[in-house]
Amino acid sequence: MSGNMLLLGLLGLGAILFVLQRLRVRHRSRLVVTTLFWREALEESRARTLFERFRHPLTYLLLALIGGLLWLSVARIEGERSDGLSHVFLLDASATMGVGDRFDRAVDALAEALEEAPRERTEVLLCGETVEALLVPGEDRALLRERLRDAKPAGVPASIERALVSSARVMRREGSERRRFVVVGDGSVGEAAGAMLPEGDWVERLDIGAEEVPGNLGITALGLAPAKSGDFDALDAFIEVRGPGASSADVSILLGGSPVLVSKRRATSPGVLQLVCRDLRTPSQGAGGSVSRLTVALPGAADDALPLDNYAEVLLPDLRLIRALVVPTGDPAVDSALRAACMADSAIEVVASAARADVAVGGAAPEQVGPLPSLRVSTSADQEHAIEVFEPAVTDADALLARVLGELGLDRVDGARLASELGRPLSLGSTSGGASVRSVSLWSELFDPALCSFTESRSFPLVVGRTARWLAGAPEIVPYVASGRPRPSRLADSSNGTSFPWDVSAVPTQASSPLDVESTVRAGALAQAIPLDSGRASNGGGSGPWRLTTWLLAIVLVALLVEWVLYQRGRIA
Amino acid sequence: MIQTSDTEVADTLPDLFTTEFMEAAQRLRLVAKRVAPRGRFADQRSKTKGSGLEFQDYRPYTHGDDMRAIDWTVYQRLGRVFVRLFEEHEDLPLYLVPDVSKSLWIESPPRVVAGLQAALALAAVSLGAHDSVGVFPFADDLSVLQRPTSGKGRLTSLAARMQTIQPGGTTDLRQSLRRLGGMRLREGLVVILSDFFDEGGLEAVEEAVRSVRHKVLLVQLMRPSDREPKALIGDLRLVDCETRDAQDVSISPAVIQRYQAAYDRFSEGLAALARSRQAGLLALDVEADVVPQIATLFENGRREV
Numbered sequence: 001m002s003g004n005m006l007l008l009g010l011l012g013l014g015a016i017l018f019v020l021q022r023l024r025v026r027h028r029s030r031l032v033v034t035t036l037f038w039r040e041a042l043e044e045s046r047a048r049t050l051f052e053r054f055r056h057p058l059t060y061l062l063l064a065l066i067g068g069l070l071w072l073s074v075a076r077i078e079g080e081r082s083d084g085l086s087h088v089f090l091l092d093a094s095a096t097m098g099v100g101d102r103f104d105r106a107v108d109a110l111a112e113a114l115e116e117a118p119r120e121r122t123e124v125l126l127c128g129e130t131v132e133a134l135l136v137p138g139e140d141r142a143l144l145r146e147r148l149r150d151a152k153p154a155g156v157p158a159s160i161e162r163a164l165v166s167s168a169r170v171m172r173r174e175g176s177e178r179r180r181f182v183v184v185g186d187g188s189v190g191e192a193a194g195a196m197l198p199e200g201d202w203v204e205r206l207d208i209g210a211e212e213v214p215g216n217l218g219i220t221a222l223g224l225a226p227a228k229s230g231d232f233d234a235l236d237a238f239i240e241v242r243g244p245g246a247s248s249a250d251v252s253i254l255l256g257g258s259p260v261l262v263s264k265r266r267a268t269s270p271g272v273l274q275l276v277c278r279d280l281r282t283p284s285q286g287a288g289g290s291v292s293r294l295t296v297a298l299p300g301a302a303d304d305a306l307p308l309d310n311y312a313e314v315l316l317p318d319l320r321l322i323r324a325l326v327v328p329t330g331d332p333a334v335d336s337a338l339r340a341a342c343m344a345d346s347a348i349e350v351v352a353s354a355a356r357a358d359v360a361v362g363g364a365a366p367e368q369v370g371p372l373p374s375l376r377v378s379t380s381a382d383q384e385h386a387i388e389v390f391e392p393a394v395t396d397a398d399a400l401l402a403r404v405l406g407e408l409g410l411d412r413v414d415g416a417r418l419a420s421e422l423g424r425p426l427s428l429g430s431t432s433g434g435a436s437v438r439s440v441s442l443w444s445e446l447f448d449p450a451l452c453s454f455t456e457s458r459s460f461p462l463v464v465g466r467t468a469r470w471l472a473g474a475p476e477i478v479p480y481v482a483s484g485r486p487r488p489s490r491l492a493d494s495s496n497g498t499s500f501p502w503d504v505s506a507v508p509t510q511a512s513s514p515l516d517v518e519s520t521v522r523a524g525a526l527a528q529a530i531p532l533d534s535g536r537a538s539n540g541g542g543s544g545p546w547r548l549t550t551w552l553l554a555i556v557l558v559a560l561l562v563e564w565v566l567y568q569r570g571r572i573a
Numbered sequence: 574m575i576q577t578s579d580t581e582v583a584d585t586l587p588d589l590f591t592t593e594f595m596e597a598a599q600r601l602r603l604v605a606k607r608v609a610p611r612g613r614f615a616d617q618r619s620k621t622k623g624s625g626l627e628f629q630d631y632r633p634y635t636h637g638d639d640m641r642a643i644d645w646t647v648y649q650r651l652g653r654v655f656v657r658l659f660e661e662h663e664d665l666p667l668y669l670v671p672d673v674s675k676s677l678w679i680e681s682p683p684r685v686v687a688g689l690q691a692a693l694a695l696a697a698v699s700l701g702a703h704d705s706v707g708v709f710p711f712a713d714d715l716s717v718l719q720r721p722t723s724g725k726g727r728l729t730s731l732a733a734r735m736q737t738i739q740p741g742g743t744t745d746l747r748q749s750l751r752r753l754g755g756m757r758l759r760e761g762l763v764v765i766l767s768d769f770f771d772e773g774g775l776e777a778v779e780e781a782v783r784s785v786r787h788k789v790l791l792v793q794l795m796r797p798s799d800r801e802p803k804a805l806i807g808d809l810r811l812v813d814c815e816t817r818d819a820q821d822v823s824i825s826p827a828v829i830q831r832y833q834a835a836y837d838r839f840s841e842g843l844a845a846l847a848r849s850r851q852a853g854l855l856a857l858d859v860e861a862d863v864v865p866q867i868a869t870l871f872e873n874g875r876r877e878v
Contacts, residue, residue, distance in 0.1 A: 027810035027821050033676040033684075033799075034770035035813040037839065038820045041832035 006072070013067045021060050062566075066559045073552035086137075086177045087117040088167055089206075090160050092185020093128030098153040098308040102186075106208045107148055110184045113206055114141050121177070127187060129154040131163040155308045160187025168197050182206055217243030217301040218309025224294075224316065227279050232347030233319045239275040239296050239312075243304075246273040250300045255280055255316070256292035282316050292316050317475035322348045322468050325357035327364065329377050334447040337455040338362050338375070341464035348468050359471040361464070373471035375464070376441040385429030388441045397430040407476065408440065409466035412459040421452040438471050594690070594864060631655040666721050666761025667699040667706045668787065670753065674712035674744040675815045676770050677794065684794040687859035688766040689735050691792055693728075694867045695764055700725050707758070708734070711749035712741025721758065743815040744771045746781040754784060766792040766857075772816055775842040782846055789852035790870075793843060796859050800836050802829070 032038075091110055097103040114122065114135075124135040124144065134147050160183055168179070178200040183189060189203050197203070221240035228236055237260075241249050247267035253260040253275070264276040282292035295313040302310060326339045338361050342348045351357050360374040380386075387410065394400045405411050410428065419426045422445060431441075446454045454460055634643060634654040642656040669692040677685040696706045700723060707721035708731065718734050746767070753763070763785055771777040782789060798804065805811075811820045822828060840856075847854035857866050 027808045029810045029812055029819075030805065031679060031814050032805075032811045033679060033768065033814060035811050035816075035818050035820045036770060036772075036774060037832050037835035038811055038822055040835035041828050042820060042822060 009071050010068055013071055014064055017060060017063050017067055021056065021063075062559060062563055066556055066563070069552050069556045069559070073549045073556070084177060085121065086179045087122045087182065088179055089113065089117075089122070089124045089182045089184055090163055090167075090187070091124060091126050091134065092158055092160050092183065092187040093126050093151060093153045094158040094160075094185070094187060095153060095155050095306065095308050096158070096186045098155075099305050102208065103153050106184045106206075107145075109206050109208045111141070111144060113182065113184070114144070125163055125167065126151060127159045127163045127185075129156045129159075131159060131166070153308065155312070158185075158187030160185065161189050161193045164189060164203065165193050165196050168201060180204060184208065215244050216304045216306050216309070217241065217246060217249060217298055218304075218306060219296055219298065219312045220309070222294075222296055222312045222314055224280075224314060229279055230346060231279060232321070232345070234279040234281050235316055235319070237277040237280055237294055237314075239277070241273040241275070241298065242271055243301070244271060246271050249273055249298060251275060252295075252297040252299055253277060254295045254297075256282060260294070280316060282318070319347070320472075320474065322472045322474060323351045323356050323358045324348050324468055325352075325354050325360045325372070326350055327360050327362040327374075329363045329444070331377075331444060331447070333449065333455075334377055334444060335362055337447055337460070338377075338464065341461040342468065344461050345465040345468070347474075348465065359468055361468070371435065371437045373438045373473075374440075375467050375471060376439060377444045377447060378441045380424075380443045380445055383441055383443060384427075386426040386443045386446065387428050388431045389428070390431045390433065390435060390439045390441075392436050392438070394430075397432075400430050401428055404470065407466060407470050409459065409462040412462055413454075414457065414459065418446065418452050418454055422446075438473075440467050440471065594694070628657060628659055630658040632658060665699070665702075665704045666759050667695065667704055668721070668753070668758060668761055668763045669696060669706065669708045670715070670749070670763055670765045670767075671708070671710050671738075672712070672744065672765075672767030672769075672794070673710045673738050673741045674767075675740055675742060676744065676768055678740045679814050680796070682859065684768055684796070684859045685738075685740075687857055687863050688792070688794050689738065690863040691857055691867055692764070692766055693732055693735060694864055696731055697728055700728050700731075705761075706731065709753060710738055710741070711746075711752075713743045713745040713748065715749040715752035721761075744768075746771045747773065747777055747784075750781040750785055754786065758787075761787055762790060763787040764790045764792060766794060768794045769839075769843060770815075775839055775846075778843065779846050782850060782852070789847075789850055791843065791847050791852055791854045793840075793854065793856045794859050795856055800833055802832070 089110055091106060093103065097106060110124065114124070119141065120138050122135065123133065123137055126132045126134050126148075128151070135141070135144055164181055164183075167181070179198075181197075181201065181203045182205070183203060184206045185208065194203060218241070219239065220242045221238065223238045224235045225238065226232075226236070227234035237253075239251065239253065241251060243249075247270050251262075251273070253262065260277050260280065262275050263278040264274075266274045268274060280294065293313055293315055296311070298310045301307075304310070324342050326335065326342060328335050339350060342350050342361060354360075354372070357372060360372040360376075362375070362377060364374070364376065378388075389400065389404055389408070391400055391404075405428070415426050445451050449455060631644065631647065632655065634656050638656050642658075644655050644657045647653070647655045671685075671688050671692045673685060673688075677683060677688060692708065696708070699706045703723055705721040705723040706719070706727070707717075708719040709715050710718050718738070719731055722731075744767070746765075746769070750765075765782070769778050769791075771781075773780075782791070805822075805824055808823045809821070811822055812818070813820075844854055846852075853870065855866065855870060857863065
């Protein structure tokens with residue numbers, strides 16, 4: 001709280017106590033044997049008025065002291081900064097902070113630095129796998145330790161730079177205050193990010209010391225991809241290990257607890273080892289069962305400085321066969337194209353029975369089997385957009401379209417060419433309605449070989465196959481995660497930035513290059529990192545204003561004791 | 574002993590007599606210097622010359638004198654007839670006037686307990702000396718609980734009657750003692766047992782006591798907190814339990830000093846009244862044992878009034 005606010009509070013408190021002091025006393029009734037002598041003893045006969053003359057100045061002073069101390073303990077004395085700066089502290093919780101007690105030291109340094117910053121204009125962000133607000137302006141610093149109780153560095157690359165840019169973008173929209181960004185940790189801030197800051201903002205770094213991380217061996221990449229063999233229910237896994245002796249490192253790979261055969265082991269250099277495991281299937285795949293966990297560990301690196309990157313794991317998605325019912329549309333060319341596209345995809349089985357179908361392709365599904373997710377064909381006269389997507393319980397149409405663009409493979413369609421061939425613009429839209437299942441509807445003109453080349457393009461079977469998967473709710477395959485790159489969350493995302501500033505972009509930013517391990521030291525691209533050592537000591541308590549508050553409250557306690565004693569002795573009213 | 578809160582009015586009395594209490598009271602003896610004539614024969618020395626054992630004087634024989642009282646030896650010497658006069662022993666009527674107004678029934682223990690115990694102790698002494706005892710409780714007026722009676726056997730019935738006393742109203746000493754005077758009782762000893770907190774103040778007490786034509790013994794029922802009200806702290810509305818008069822008081826050392834000065838003036842006035850009436854005054858601490866305090870009245874086992 002600022003000094004002016006503190007002063008105003010004290011003055012207000014004094015005024016309130018003064019008014020209270022002047023209010024007529026409400027006496028406690030007490031039965032006595034006689035009032036003969038009290039009548040003589042009374043100093044005056046008081047009129048029944050709202051206010052009395054100011055009496056008991058000592059009582060007033062004691063109450064003012066107690067109230068003032070309580071006010072001070074609540075308000076906390078803050079150093080007033082006249083420069084009007086906002087302070088944004090970025091606490092790095094990336095993988096490199098897991099070295100030794102580096103994260104703890106960063107937290108201590110942050111707590112110390114917060115003492116100098118005005119609470120009303122200070123914000124603290126935790127930059128780990130995601131960016132979280134630890135303290136928003138005005139919040140008590142004592143909350144910091146509590147909120148960091150379970151926080152630990154995550155096995156992710158530094159997100160400081162991304163948080164910095166997003167924060168600057170948001171704050172630019174919110175106000176014109178100058179900002180001071182303070183990086184607490186290792187995360188680097190490139191020149192490009194610095195250039196994006198508004199004029200007047202700048203970045204500082206809080207020194208927390210540096211550790212040497214000699215001889216660290218770690219997993220730098222782990223990923224899945226559709227099997228090269230073409231089997232729809234199989235996946236290939238890619239693992240990369242870097243560090244001294246990586247070429248001969250012992251790598252333990254387990255799928256559902258069972259060892260996995262390494263199909264390809266290649267040392268691109270003495271410090272880089274790449275492994276490929278092919279045709280991974282979970283035991284229940286194809287039967288609609290659960291998924292399995294692929295774990296990678298480096299048993300020989302257990303004692304190195306950064307244990308965080310010695311273990312990685314990823315969940316294999318449940319890849320099921322999709323049963324598609326091709327419903328006649330009345331146009332043999334359309335039916336033929338759709339059937340051919342479905343049969344070309346090994347993950348799709350064309351069935352004749354509507355009861356067995358997962359999705360319907362072509363015309364409307366028979367009503368007796370209930371609503372089926374469907375890929376429908378409609379005329380341009382009946383449908384405004386060339387492609388219309390519907391998903392139940394979705395209110396944000398823009399977000400839906402942005403999300404499904406990659407999932408449906410529409411980003412692979414040469415839209416400009418098709419529009420040119422059709423002689424009219426193509427658009428993507430969403431519909432709303434009361435349906436309970438997903439649906440995608442395309443213009444029938446797109447299927448007419450006489451009008452356009454969509455059915456003859458390479459993107460056509462891809463669109464049909466992806467659409468069938470999306471309609472059936474088949475899981476996505478996140479193809480690749482690696483150190484130095486943000487972890488993708490979707491196949492594709494057409495947006496360069498969403499309205500939510502902390503959302504992790506699936507598209508690698510220009511600032512981060514693939515497999516740029518040197519820029520982030522070692523970072524495991526982990527679905528679930530093993531926990532750091534749990535023996536970190538928590539200082540607890542706090543310092544600075546917290547201790548001051550304790551003293552203030554202790555003085556208040558003493559003052560209350562004095563007041564009680566004086567009251568008991570009849571010295572004060 | 575009755576236990577009440579400080580502001581609660583007790584409505585019943587405990588057992589006032591115990592064996593120890595009676596034995597202690599029997600050792601006391603109330604002795605009058607002289608009692609009024611026409612009384613019953615008893616242990617008190619009377620102004621009347623009568624047929625006692627102790628020779629006191631001679632006087633000339635007059636018609637109607639007992640022939641047996643003629644001193645024939647004097648006749649032989651002087652040739653005139655004189656009769657011997659002996660000291661007549663009569664009774665000393667004791668009129669117990671206990672205050673039973675409301676102020677004596679609050680606080681713990683209530684003052685009425687000590688007051689009635691003191692009255693019973695004095696009654697026991699008097700009845701033991703063949704004196705007559707009457708009990709006249711008062712509050713805003715006097716009532717008759719027991720007309721003057723004598724005999725040791727009366728003690729139990731007297732105690733039983735006292736046990737039935739109920740709380741009275743306000744204190745009106747003038748009206749009560751005026752009523753006592755109107756009863757035209759034979760001159761005796763009036764013992765007033767009260768806190769003397771009359772609404773009329775000390776003036777009312779003085780006026781009332783001076784109107785009594787009997788010998789007077791004042792027993793002031795007090796407690797230490799009367800002068801030093803330590804329990805009263807803070808801002809209080811003090812309500813008189815009898816008159817319901819309310820006084821708003823903010824307790825402070827200065828107020829306490831003025832209160833004590835007022836109380837001291839009252840106590841000194843009461844003592845001056847007793848001196849001027851040649852009456853006894855006993856400040857009876859109601860929180861202490863009654864008999865030892867009553868015993869201070871009877872130095873060497875006797876008390877002359």
